[in-house]
Amino acid sequence: MAYETEDHETQYCFPAINSSCIKGTRSRYEYNIIYVFVSLLSAWTVFLNLLVIISISHFKKLHTPTNLIILSLAVADLLIGLVMPIEATRLIATCWYFGDPICRLYLIFISVLFSASLSNLVLIAVDRYVAVCHPLLYPQKITTTKTLISICLSWVCSSAYNTAFTINNGYIDTSKKTDVMIFVWKIIDLFMGFIFPCILIIILYLRIFYVVHQQVKVINSLMKDGKCVTEGSARRKSESKAALTLGIIVTVYLLCWIPYYICSISVTSSTTINLLTWVLYINSGLNPLVYALFYPWFKKTVKIILTLKIFQPASSLVNIFTEYKL
Numbered sequence: 001m002a003y004e005t006e007d008h009e010t011q012y013c014f015p016a017i018n019s020s021c022i023k024g025t026r027s028r029y030e031y032n033i034i035y036v037f038v039s040l041l042s043a044w045t046v047f048l049n050l051l052v053i054i055s056i057s058h059f060k061k062l063h064t065p066t067n068l069i070i071l072s073l074a075v076a077d078l079l080i081g082l083v084m085p086i087e088a089t090r091l092i093a094t095c096w097y098f099g100d101p102i103c104r105l106y107l108i109f110i111s112v113l114f115s116a117s118l119s120n121l122v123l124i125a126v127d128r129y130v131a132v133c134h135p136l137l138y139p140q141k142i143t144t145t146k147t148l149i150s151i152c153l154s155w156v157c158s159s160a161y162n163t164a165f166t167i168n169n170g171y172i173d174t175s176k177k178t179d180v181m182i183f184v185w186k187i188i189d190l191f192m193g194f195i196f197p198c199i200l201i202i203i204l205y206l207r208i209f210y211v212v213h214q215q216v217k218v219i220n221s222l223m224k225d226g227k228c229v230t231e232g233s234a235r236r237k238s239e240s241k242a243a244l245t246l247g248i249i250v251t252v253y254l255l256c257w258i259p260y261y262i263c264s265i266s267v268t269s270s271t272t273i274n275l276l277t278w279v280l281y282i283n284s285g286l287n288p289l290v291y292a293l294f295y296p297w298f299k300k301t302v303k304i305i306l307t308l309k310i311f312q313p314a315s316s317l318v319n320i321f322t323e324y325k326l
Helices: 028-058 064-091 098-135 146-166 181-223 233-262 271-296 294-308
Strands: none
Touching: 028 064, 028 146, 028 271, 028 294, 064 098, 064 271, 098 146, 098 181, 098 233, 146 181, 181 233, 181 271, 233 271
C-alpha cells in the first residue's frame, strides 16, 4: 500500500497502464487508524459469531428451529467479518489488485451474504409470528426439517437473485448497459431486495407485539388475582421474550440499512456512502452482543467454550437452561 509522497506526486494503481485509476492517498496516521479499526472489527465479528455457531452446533438443547435460523444468520455474519479486510483494501486505496474474475465473484459473494442476512431475518419473523400468535400450531407448522429446508432455499434464492442482479445491473460490464437499464435494476433491487422483505418483517412484528401485549396483560391479571400461572402461560411469556430479543436484532438491522439505501438512491458524496457501507459491516458484529445481553444460555455456552469444558465427555448433552456441572 503506497502512502502520500512528500512531493504529493500522483500515484496510480497500475503505473504501467496508461488508463489506470489514480490511487487514493492518505497520511500514514490515517492508514494506521483505518487498518487498526478494520482489524479489530473483523476479529470481533468473526470471534463472536464463531461462538454463536459453536454454541448452537454443539449443544443438543439448542437444536431448535429458531436457533437454526440464528445459526444461519451467524454464518452469514462470520463470512462478512472474513471479507472485511478485502473491502478495507478496496476503500482505502481505491484500487482493486485481485483481477477482474475475482472482482466479479467478490461482488456476487458479498451481495449474497447481505441478502442471506435479510432472508434469515424474514424467517425469524415468520418463526416468532407462529410461535407467539399460533402457539398450538407451532410444533406442527415449524419443524426442524422444514426450517432447514427454508434456510437452504433462502441461501439458494439469495445466490440466484444476486448473481442475476450483479450481472444485469451493469456492475460487471457497464459498457453493455445503458443508464436506464442500470436504474431499472436498482429500483427492482430496492423493492425486491429491501423494501418488500422489510415491510413483511415490520407487519409480522407489529402483530407479534400486539399479541404479546395482550398476553402480558392476561398473565399480570392472573398473578394479581393470586392465581397460579400455568405452564402454558409461562411458555408464552418465554416465547414473547424471545420475540422481543429477535425484534431488537431486526430493529438494529433496519437502522443500519435504511440510511444506506436512502443515500444510495440520492445524490450523496462517496465519503458518506463509504461510511454507511461500514455501518452495514458493523451490524454483523452487533448481533452476538444482543444474544449476550438477552440470552442467558449464550453466556453459559460461552463460559463452557472458553474454559475448554466443551471437550469433556457428554458436554453436548448439558442442559444449559439450568445450572450446569461439568
